Structures are given as C-alpha cells and as structure tokens.
Amino acid sequence: MIGQAKKKLISSLSQKKYRDKHGLFVAEGPKLLHDLLEAGIQAEMILTTENVPLPETRSSAVTEIVTAQELKKISFLKTPQNTLAVFRMPSVKFHPEQLNNQLSLALDGIQDPGNMGTIIRMADWFGISTIVCSKDTVDCYNPKVVQASMGALARVRVIYTDLPAFCQQVSSNSDLKTFGTFMDGENIYALDLPSSGIIVMGNEGSGIRPETAKYVTRKIAVPSFSKGGMESLNVGIAAAIVCSEFRRTTLL
C-alpha cells in the first residue's frame, strides 16, 4: 500500500514548481532506474511490483513492493513499467570556463519534451557532457523528458541560465566559437569545423532568438536536397546532424 502522502508527492512531481520545491523527479522502468543509480543519482523512493528483479542498488532508498494496480494509478506513463522511482536532482556547479576545449550544446527555447529527451540522448552518444539552456526551455526533469532521455540524463548535465548573457560572456571571455543553425546559414558540409565550440539550437517554431543570435559567431545550416520546398527538419534531427558533422571532422 502506498500511503496518501507518498501518492500526493509523486503526483505533484509532474509539475515543475513541485519538482523544484522538493528537488525531486520521477523516473520509470527498471532500465532507467538502473542507469540513474549506476550514474550515482540518489533514489529517495523505489516502488516496484513483486515480480520485477531490482538492480543492485547503490541507493539507501527503501524499496516498496506494490501491486500493478497501485503502480498504474500513480504512473505517469500510459503503459506503466513495473518500477517507479523518485530521485533527488543532482546539484550542478557550473562555470562557463569548464566548456573550454569541449564541444557543448545550447538550447534556446526548446519546448517539446520528446525533442528535449532525444537531444539529451544524442548528446550522450556524441560525448557532449554539457547542455546550456535558456530558462524557457522545457525542464529536463519533466517526466516525459526523463523517459525519452533513456538514462542519458545521468551522464549529461543540463544547465538553465540566461542564455544571451551566457553567450555574451563566452564570446568576450573565451576562444570558444558559437555556432547557430539558421535557414540562411552556411552549408555545414563545406565548413572546417573545430573540435570544440558551442552549438546553439533554437525553438521548434521560431528558431534562435535575436538576443541570442547576436552572439553567434557563425551561422550554419544543414542543406536540403528536397525538390519540394515546404520541407523542414525536426530540431532534434538537425541537432544530431550538426553534432555528427562536428565529431566526424575531428576524426579526419
């Protein structure tokens, strides 16, 4: 039996203000639980149905056996995955100098949780360890983002800050170049790309804000090969192609 207080707490964690208030977030499924625990993220509560073997946990969290029916009631998923855990958000200390000699991502107002999760997962694949986000970018602890990131959230740190101010600071205090995708940007395939820098991706509908664009050193674009002309690229797909190009050229 899950007590009323726990139910209420878990339910509240679908909302950013309560996640921030408690410093907690929800992750579902045994694989995700395993990945987050492996990465040292602290579990505060683990609820699981009887027949699910739990991974060897590095956590002091008490594991509670619940019925599938109980889990279904509190799960944020359409198809609950036998395990639901409440984790403590890791505290992140961030200084822009840490990005020197690294390839990083910056997100200017990404709204869709699925896109955000895909971008975190893709960043992990390409060994990008920091994503700097504007404050209006969707919260990385949103349950849909957590699920879509598939554990990559444990290995990629996501920072929320005043993005134009951050880009200005980077442009005046470091050798890092800032690359942003624009419709009229330079053909990325033809560019000589550095092994470090910051790749800025804009909002799904409106792209990079003028306030941020001011500090973009180089405007880039993925060229289209379509004969149509009404086509567009999903922001997660565009980000992946750009990251792939940066990583590919460092291998040459």
Add this chain to the structure above:
Amino acid sequence: MIGQAKKKLISSLSQKKYRDKHGLFVAEGPKLLHDLLEAGIQAEMILTTENVPLPETRSSAVTEIVTAQELKKISFLKTPQNTLAVFRMPSVKFHPEQLNNQLSLALDGIQDPGNMGTIIRMADWFGISTIVCSKDTVDCYNPKVVQASMGALARVRVIYTDLPAFCQQVSSNSDLKTFGTFMDGENIYALDLPSSGIIVMGNEGSGIRPETAKYVTRKIAVPSFSKGGMESLNVGIAAAIVCSEFRRTTLL
C-alpha cells in the same frame, strides 16, 4: 452539426483496418491540410471552425463549418487545430526498378509513430522519395504519423511489402547496394558512400531482422563518442545521420 455517420467514420479512421477498408485517412491543422492539397492528395471532407481561413483548395470536398466544441469531440489531437480533413490515400504503383540511381530508405519493423513521422519528414529533407517498409512497420496513415510527418507524407511515397523478399530481389536484379545499420557495422564516416542505394533501418528494440540482414550488402554504424557505454541512438536520429552522410559525400 456533424452527422452521426460522419462522426462514426472519422472515429473509425484511428484504426488501420478501417483506414484500409475506406482508403481514407485523417489529417489535422490548416498547414497540413494546405500541404496535402498542394501535393494533389484528394480531400473527401474538410471540417473547420468559423474563424479559420482555408487555403485555396484544389479539392472538390465540401467544407463544413463546425463549432470548436464539435471539432474537439472528433479530433485525435490533445490540442485540436481548428481544421480536420479526411483524405483519400493516394494509390501507389511501385516497381523496384524505380529505385535505380536513387537513394532510398527501407524500414524493418519501426513501431513508434513519432519515429515514423520524423523519418518521413527527414527523408523529404534529404530528397529521398521512396520508403520501403516491412509489413509490420507502423502504418504511415496512422494519425500520429500523419501529424508528425508535417506534410512530408505528401512528397514521400511509403510502400509496405515483404521486406526480405524485396531486399533479395534488389540484390539479385540490380546494381543497388543495400546498407544496414548494425552495432558492429563499419564506421560510416570512413566509408566511400555511393550516391544511390538502399539504407535499411531496423526496429527500435531489436534492429534489423536476420531474414532482412542476409541481403544487406554492407553493415554500417554511426560511431559513439560517449565515455559512458550505456548510450543508444534513437532510430530516427540514426537514420538522419546516415542519410546526411550519404548526401554529404555526393556533394564532395
């Protein structure tokens, strides 16, 4: 007022068997309606709320003004978009020889509608006009696929067939090479890629089936730069990076 028969028909089109029976599918939103009409897809019914200006239509479909409340009741979307239209599936005549001298995609059991829509949209961007799918790949007229494809469905034809038999036929009757992504494939960045061929992408969980893999000429992979080791790439992202590489090398 939308009549009961129309309501019932529209509601039934959420299911593949009724889409196939009637040869109809649903698309929502004025932009998608516009794109599909522009591409010559035939609308059979257009329902729109009063204040939405309709695009100049090439369709003989009767446009019916409905209330936002009525539209909300029949919409498949969480946030209805003022316009819902029923389209006739275009008939597609397909011969594998049509793929000669072209870059095409083959999908072996893609399940997620969002991934499918993203792949269709990405294919359109890269000028890929044909996607050949195994019969168990998610239906391209699934309402979630239609919405996620953002009109690209009008410019990319999607064929459902016996995929291993198709790959066998291609391998024995044409000069086209078949490329498939595998965990242990060759580093795609290091390969000399041709301007035509078939790129096979596998199921989200289990990859390309052995029956299909038999006919894959070349096993490829997007290398990971992660220090973690538990990372994975979303199939839509992987497909996009592979297509980007094929198109990039033809520009060299």
